[in-house]
Amino acid sequence: xxxxxxxxxxxxxxxxxxxxxxxxxxxxxxxxxxxxxxxxxxxxxxxxxxxxxxxxxxxxxxxxxxxxxxxxxxxxxxxxxxxxxxxxxxxxxxxxxxxxxxxxxxxxxxxxxxxxxxxxxxxxxxxxxxxxxxxxxxxxxxxxxxxxxxxxxxxxxxxxxxxxxxxxxxxxxxxxxxxxxxxxxxxxxxxxxxxxxxxxxxxxxxxxxxxxxxxxxxxxxxxxxxxxxxxxxxxxxxxxxxxxxxxxxxxxxxxxxxxxxxxxxxxxxxxxxxxxxxxxxxxxxxxxxxxxxxxxxxxxxxxxxxxxxxxxxxxxxxxxxxxxxxxxxxxxxxxxxxxxxxxxxxxxxxxxxxxxxxxxxxxxxxx
Amino acid sequence: xxxxxxxxxxxxxxxxxxxxxxxxxxxxxxxxxxxxxxxxxxxxxxxxxxxxxxxxxxxxxxxxxxxxxxxxxxxxxxxxxxxxxxxxxxxxxxxxxxxxxxxxxxxxxxxxxxxxxxxxxxxxxxxxxxxxxxxxxxxxxxxxxxxxxxxxxxxxxxxxxxxxxxxxxxxxxxxxxxxxxxxxxxxxxxxxxxxxxxxxxxxxxxxxxxxxxxxxxxxxxxxxxxxxxxxxxxxxxxxxxxxxxxxxxxxxxxxxxxxxxxxxxxxxxxxxxxxxxxxxxxxxxxxxxxxxxxxxxxxxxxxxxxxxxxxxxxxxxxxxxxxxxxxxxxxxxxxxxxxxxxxxxxxxxxxxxxxxxxxxxxxxxxxxxxxxxxxxxxxxxxxxxxxxxxxxxxxxxxxxxxxxxxxxxx
Numbered sequence: 130x131x132x133x134x135x136x137x138x139x140x141x142x143x144x145x146x147x148x149x150x151x152x153x154x155x156x157x158x159x160x161x162x163x164x165x166x167x168x169x170x171x172x173x174x175x176x177x178x179x180x181x182x183x184x185x186x187x188x189x190x191x192x193x194x195x196x197x198x199x200x201x202x203x204x205x206x207x208x209x210x211x212x213x214x215x216x217x218x219x220x221x222x223x224x225x226x227x228x229x230x231x232x233x234x235x236x237x238x239x240x241x242x243x244x245x246x247x248x249x250x251x252x253x254x255x256x257x258x259x260x261x262x263x264x265x266x267x268x269x270x271x272x273x274x275x276x277x278x279x280x281x282x283x284x285x286x287x288x289x290x291x292x293x294x295x296x297x298x299x300x301x302x303x304x305x306x307x308x309x310x311x312x313x314x315x316x317x318x319x320x321x322x323x324x325x326x327x328x329x330x331x332x333x334x335x336x337x338x339x340x341x342x343x344x345x346x347x348x349x350x351x352x353x354x355x356x357x358x359x360x361x362x363x364x365x366x367x368x369x370x371x372x373x374x375x376x377x378x379x380x381x382x383x384x385x386x387x388x389x390x391x392x393x394x395x396x397x398x399x400x401x402x403x404x405x406x407x408x409x410x411x412x413x414x415x416x417x418x419x420x421x422x423x424x425x426x427x428x429x430x431x432x433x434x435x436x437x438x439x440x441x442x443x444x445x446x447x448x449x450x451x452x453x454x455x456x457x458x459x460x461x462x463x464x465x466x467x468x469x470x471x472x473x474x475x476x477x478x479x480x481x482x483x484x485x486x487x488x489x490x491x492x493x494x495x496x
Numbered sequence: 497x498x499x500x501x502x503x504x505x506x507x508x509x510x511x512x513x514x515x516x517x518x519x520x521x522x523x524x525x526x527x528x529x530x531x532x533x534x535x536x537x538x539x540x541x542x543x544x545x546x547x548x549x550x551x552x553x554x555x556x557x558x559x560x561x562x563x564x565x566x567x568x569x570x571x572x573x574x575x576x577x578x579x580x581x582x583x584x585x586x587x588x589x590x591x592x593x594x595x596x597x598x599x600x601x602x603x604x605x606x607x608x609x610x611x612x613x614x615x616x617x618x619x620x621x622x623x624x625x626x627x628x629x630x631x632x633x634x635x636x637x638x639x640x641x642x643x644x645x646x647x648x649x650x651x652x653x654x655x656x657x658x659x660x661x662x663x664x665x666x667x668x669x670x671x672x673x674x675x676x677x678x679x680x681x682x683x684x685x686x687x688x689x690x691x692x693x694x695x696x697x698x699x700x701x702x703x704x705x706x707x708x709x710x711x712x713x714x715x716x717x718x719x720x721x722x723x724x725x726x727x728x729x730x731x732x733x734x735x736x737x738x739x740x741x742x743x744x745x746x747x748x749x750x751x752x753x754x755x756x757x758x759x760x761x762x763x764x765x766x767x768x769x770x771x772x773x774x775x776x777x778x779x780x781x782x783x784x785x786x787x788x789x790x791x792x793x794x795x796x797x798x799x800x801x802x803x804x805x806x807x808x809x810x811x812x813x814x815x816x817x818x819x820x821x822x823x824x825x826x827x828x829x830x831x832x833x834x835x836x837x838x839x840x841x842x843x844x845x846x847x848x849x850x851x852x853x854x855x856x857x858x859x860x861x862x863x864x865x866x867x868x869x870x871x872x873x874x875x876x877x878x879x880x881x882x883x884x885x886x887x888x889x890x891x892x893x894x895x896x897x898x899x900x901x902x903x904x905x906x
Contacts, residue, residue: 139661147739161665161814162884250739252811254730259563325731325810328879474883477665478740478813 150491181455194281202235205285211442215429224289239436243488250485289415330385334483348438354382360434562807589751601657606756609650636697658748666744676821681722683829687715701779731809
């Protein structure tokens with residue numbers, strides 16, 4: 130009898146414990162080795178870009194909360210910046226500082242979840258995730274103090290922010306910032322020196338720098354491949370040019386480096402928030418604007434450094450109260466496009482952690 | 497016999513009383529043996545099921561505490577009735593059969609697994625004396641090794657019958673893993689057997705004036721790691737790696753069929769905890785307190801350690817798990833057998849009668865174990881493979897990769 134082997138097709142997702150939503154990968158396997166992979170997008174498509182064309186500029190802000198639903202503040206920030214650029218609105222200084230504080234706190238929370246779910250994909254039975262959830266909970270409490278929401282904040286407004294911070298906010302943030310570096314060190318000690326984590330992540334899913342640039346990869350993933358590109362420094366927006374912080378980079382571009390860069394970015398975010406609180410000026414929190422904004426004909430693209438990469442909004446105005454075209458440049462979708470190239474030749478278990486280290490929320494990928 | 501002595505060695509005394517009560521009727525001896533086995537089985541069940549419920553409760557409650565959450569606390573005091581609530585929920589669930597699965601095999605698989613893990617309890621010494629073991633076979637350890645490997649047949653049948661690729665991957669992993677880990681596990685037991693000079697479980701406990709973990713630190717380590725792998729516990733839970741292959745071999749199981757796998761896993765955990773306690777922690781022996789107290793304490797301690805590992809460690813990859821067995825555990829186990837054999841020879845030939853217990857070997861063995869582990873892991877051992885060149889796989893494969901998939905890169 131002649132024995133022969135045959136590759137087989139496996140559908141990972143859309144319903145799978147670690148696809149971070151409803152993502153589907155059609156994987157061709159030879160035993161456990163991945164020989165081909167085809168990502169299938171669109172299971173969470175809600176038509177947000179089309180919906181936005183029927184809403185006024187202000188009504189669109191809550192939609193941005195639903196893009197990357199675990200980093201709502203940052204999405205708000207990117208969208209209102211695009212509208213302000215389109216309509217030529219000047220934002221009060223206090224509002225800019227508040228936005229930066231919120232965005233950086235959100236970045237910490239987002240990275241905590243990103244790393245937590247990566248360890249979950251590695252098979253750690255929720256323990257590291259729940260430790261990181263403990264810290265995220267404190268940040269969410271801070272947001273609740275400011276805007277009353279815990280998940281979809283809808284905090285930023287065109288020309289400013291919706292609420293000024295309550296008096297108890299600043300002491301609470303200071304307390305959090307004082308504790309946070311110790312916690313980051315704790316995670317670093319527990320995870321980065323773990324023999325099994327090193328064996329599982331070192332050298333796995335290497336993303337070469339040239340491939341990263343050619344695929345428009347951005348954010349921590351790009352920086353893990355050794356390219357020092359951060360829009361906060363490269364094209365400073367808001368008040369980021371007034372703060373002193375570093376851009377953490379790594380060299381290997383593997384799963385471990387993507388994890389390391391996220392840990393280091395949390396430290397830098399803590400630094401930025403510390404400085405922003407010190408410099409926080411008094412004054413208005415929102416510019417005086419008409420009830421219905423009618424930007425002049427034209428288009429505008431504004432981008433910010435979101436927690437996962439370059440998040441941009443491209444808006445076209447025809448002079449009416451709603452955008453003529455509303456387009457999201459989603460960093461997570463573009464980061465995901467390299468998945469096939471970096472996971473071929475690895476095993477199923479590696480595919481899961483490579484996918485986890487890209488750190489996506491499907492709501493933003495499919496929109 | 498006063499009440500305290502009866503209480504101290506409860507399980508064997510109940511059984512012995514029952515047998516002598518039967519003999520009072522003048523029944524034929526074959527009938528007495530038959531009735532004795534029935535009371536023995538009943539006593540084992542009375543021991544196993546409460547212990548398994550305690551394990552399930554411990555697992556949920558303690559892991560919750562490891563993870564900064566309260567854990568189940570609504571069913572009964574401290575959530576102690578949570579396993580009961582789970583059981584009731586699982587019993588009323590629908591039995592779902594995959595459309596193109598193998599109906600008969602799908603049914604038989606959990607039963608085989610359940611039987612296989614239960615049969616091990618026949619030779620496990622739960623109490624003192626010959627009445628403390630259900631069947632005190634003179635090949636006790638060999639029987640355990642043989643029977644516990646049967647469970648994998650159930651796992652493989654489940655993976656095959658489910659007609660699900662995740663199940664099949666899980667089952668294949670299970671077979672590969674079990675074959676790899678059975679070898680170092682058996683070799684690590686050989687050390688204990690060499691010291692005792694018998695395969696009989698009651699004798700192994702009887703000879704342990706101090707726990708064998710002191711004389712066999714390496715053997716304990718290897719057996720423990722192998723046992724965790726056989727239990728599919730983290731960090732070796734390849735077979736049911738939930739983040740990779742959903743639930744592995746029991747992805748397509750529900751209701752009572754699933755419950756049998758679930759229970760079998762915990763019963764297996766109990767069996768392994770008892771075997772570890774018996775071989776390396778001197779079984780039911782202990783000063784002052786009742787036999788069953790020491791026994792349960794040691795079993796719970798071993799299970800606690802397994803829990804701790806599950807709550808803390810990250811899963812290894814399948815090739816790393818295999819490499820760890822063949823490149824690390826197997827050489828270590830072989831060296832351990834040689835060293836133990838040498839020590840037994842030296843002790844019996846030149847040093848017998850010097851003292852009742854070979855205490856110098858405790859220090860020697862710990863030093864050798866630590867030295868070997870450091871040496872081997874530094875110089876001879878590299879964990880797992882890594883990236884596979886897909887081009888080579890393609891050349892080897894006669895079928896190609898199908899028309900619908902693109903040509904694989906590199």
